[in-house]
Amino acid sequence: MPGFVEPELARIVEVPAGGNLWVHEIKFDGYRMQLRVEKKRAILLTRKKLDWSHRFPEIVAEARALPDCILDGEVAALDARGISNFGDLQLALSEGKTAGLVYFAFDLLFLSGRDLRGVPLTERKGQLEVLLKERLPHATRIRYVEHYESSGKEMLEAACRMGLEGVISKRADAPYRSGRGNDWTKAKCRGGQEVVIGGWRGDANNLRSLLAGAYRDGQFLYMGRIGTGYNVKSAGELLRKLKPLEIPRPAFANTKDVPRAHDLHWVKPKLVAEVEFGTITAAGILRQASYKGLREDKTAENVVFEAQPAAEEKTAKERKSKTKNPTHRAIAPGNKGLTIAGVPISNPDKALWPETEDSPAVTKADLCGYYDMAADRILPHIAGRPLSVVRAPDGIGGEQFFQRHVLPGLEKYLKPVAVSGEEKPYLSIETAQALVALGQVAVLELHPWGSKRGEPETPERLIFDLDPAPDVVFDTVIAAAKDMRARLIHLGFMPYVKTTGGKGIHVGIAIRGVPRKPVTWDEAKAFARDVCLAMEADEPGRYTTNMSKKVRGGKIFLDFLRNARTATAVAPWSPRARAGATISMPLPWSKLRAGLDPTQFTIPNAPKLLRGADPWADIDKTAVNIEPARKKL
DNA sequence: GGAGAGA
DNA sequence: TCTCTCCAACGCTAG
DNA sequence: CTAGCG
Numbered sequence: 030m031p032g033f034v035e036p037e038l039a040r041i042v043e044v045p046a047g048g049n050l051w052v053h054e055i056k057f058d059g060y061r062m063q064l065r066v067e068k069k070r071a072i073l074l075t076r077k078k079l080d081w082s083h084r085f086p087e088i089v090a091e092a093r094a095l096p097d098c099i100l101d102g103e104v105a106a107l108d109a110r111g112i113s114n115f116g117d118l119q120l121a122l123s124e125g126k127t128a129g130l131v132y133f134a135f136d137l138l139f140l141s142g143r144d145l146r147g148v149p150l151t152e153r154k155g156q157l158e159v160l161l162k163e164r165l166p167h168a169t170r171i172r173y174v175e176h177y178e179s180s181g182k183e184m185l186e187a188a189c190r191m192g193l194e195g196v197i198s199k200r201a202d203a204p205y206r207s208g209r210g211n212d213w214t215k216a217k218c219r220g221g222q223e224v225v226i227g228g229w230r231g232d233a234n235n236l237r238s239l240l241a242g243a244y245r246d247g248q249f250l251y252m253g254r255i256g257t258g259y260n261v262k263s264a265g266e267l268l269r270k271l272k273p274l275e276i277p278r279p280a281f282a283n284t285k286d287v288p289r290a291h292d293l294h295w296v297k298p299k300l301v302a303e304v305e306f307g308t309i310t311a312a313g314i315l316r317q318a319s320y321k322g323l324r325e326d327k328t329a330e331n332v333v334f335e336a337q338p339a340a341e342e343k344t345a346k347e348r349k350s351k352t353k354n355p356t357h358r359a360i361a362p363g364n365k366g367l368t369i370a371g372v373p374i375s376n377p378d379k380a381l382w383p384e385t386e387d388s389p390a391v392t393k394a395d396l397c398g399y400y401d402m403a404a405d406r407i408l409p410h411i412a413g414r415p416l417s418v419v420r421a422p423d424g425i426g427g428e429q430f431f432q433r434h435v436l437p438g439l440e441k442y443l444k445p446v447a448v449s450g451e452e453k454p455y456l457s458i459e460t461a462q463a464l465v466a467l468g469q470v471a472v473l474e475l476h477p478w479g480s481k482r483g484e485p486e487t488p489e490r491l492i493f494d495l496d497p498a499p500d501v502v503f504d505t506v507i508a509a510a511k512d513m514r515a516r517l518i519h520l521g522f523m524p525y526v527k528t529t530g531g532k533g534i535h536v537g538i539a540i541r542g543v544p545r546k547p548v549t550w551d552e553a554k555a556f557a558r559d560v561c562l563a564m565e566a567d568e569p570g571r572y573t574t575n576m577s578k579k580v581r582g583g584k585i586f587l588d589f590l591r592n593a594r595t596a597t598a599v600a601p602w603s604p605r606a607r608a609g610a611t612i613s614m615p616l617p618w619s620k621l622r623a624g625l626d627p628t629q630f631t632i633p634n635a636p637k638l639l640r641g642a643d644p645w646a647d648i649d650k651t652a653v654n655i656e657p658a659r660k661k662l
Numbered sequence: 663g664g665a666g667a668g669a
Numbered sequence: 670t671c672t673c674t675c676c677a678a679c680g681c682t683a684g
Numbered sequence: 685c686t687a688g689c690g
Contacts, residue, residue, distance in 0.1 A: 285674075288687085375663080417677070422663045431677050437665055470663050496690090576690065577682050588690080590680065597677095 045181025059105030
């Protein structure tokens, strides 16, 4: 068996080669590793021949089942979308949590006494695939990397659309040659990104930051500010070029995304700048962007925003198809005038929740039907209280927005609530018909205040939001909810529990003051905070009340801020704008047992779920004076 | 999804 | 008449 | 102090 084989390296190219001489693989963002198995002993070597076996014990353990061989591949961490992510990999390594890492094997250099470096790539990969399939059929930490024969350009475009890092292309017939040659190429999705300057912040002689944009679907979209990377000289040069281009209004189509400031100047989108940046946020805004210089050779129209969140892409597509089919307004044909609870439903067949692996698509008609069916359950929790709603007229893949004021056009169904200190009345409803009307305008989530009915200034219900970090399993959240229940009972309350419709749990209690002295919001919030702080203090390893540290693993975030004036929590029985059309499901404590799967509570399952009594039916009758509990705490 | 502003 | 734009707001925390 | 996040 040969000693350490210097890895074959790829040359950077703008666009991958085409033609059937080439095959293409997804580029993984991880550590290149040579996996060597000799006499049932497996080791992993870096490209510099360092032995990193101890860092990836799970991979090494699985590899021991292989016969003598040398594999080439990449260790990577996959995020929730199945995309390799270098940040996650480093995090996993620094915390020693390597169990989720995967070795992606893409080449076989030696097998059972035979040096395969001289045989063509596709043949090596063929043997590799067979080897892994036969010897490691159940392996989870070692995977074979498929290749594709489509044109390299298409492949790169597809990879970039999916948010992948890029494409590795390889000569199908070439032997394995160590070092950087011409047989392997890599094309990155964003190498040296360019942006168009749409304005600047500062004044005629002072450049504070540049406002960047790019084209998408023919629209010029704001992409964030660039506040670093230029010096006095280049800033002066930029200003000289910007001033003649100044226009009175922004050219950005998404002006609402542009942060407001008094010293903004707009320019015609002509100048192309090269920038470097850390990442792009889900909203498409550059993070840590830095100016590298002007690209005189490029025209603004060619600067298109490629990598984009999947959801955005869908919206754009839907928008396109919508404009193509002329919209039918008054004459609403197609779906023979469906009416639910006396409310005409437009586009009843529109899928607001797309189909998923284990749940059918949920249409607007399904949503309105659910509201009608569940109105008796939902209304007691929202009637007489200000109600914020989440709307998504184009479904959960499209734009979503909160709305708290009265919805124009729906006045006849609503019971607006005046909230002191607010100009416009707040949304509130009292009837099943109004609920269905909300469904008609694509209200997917209901978030009421925790106030007493008809008294926005008096808190009556506290919600403790147990929000687990991504790596916390649901059983752990269940245990936390029981812990919280015990504490609240000890304080004299009658706690109720429901799923949030996501990965968390809500524990709710009803509270009251004494006859002449109602509880104030400040008192309610302070009390909720104290309960959570006590819990955190007792078991800091399990709980945190710190919002941002939440990202750092293993703990459950106790969110007491749900209990401030104007704050809301999702209502019992409310659907969620999440995959699968889950609902926030009220449960009797006896049903909250380990193994419970919160994703089973969905709109399609509603008929089943609505059988029997509402576990939260009596919550408002169990209000307890918080004064003794505050003293106890 | 629907209203109002703007083109 | 068609197209675009708006639809919350507040506390926390890191930088 | 503010941008970003939840």
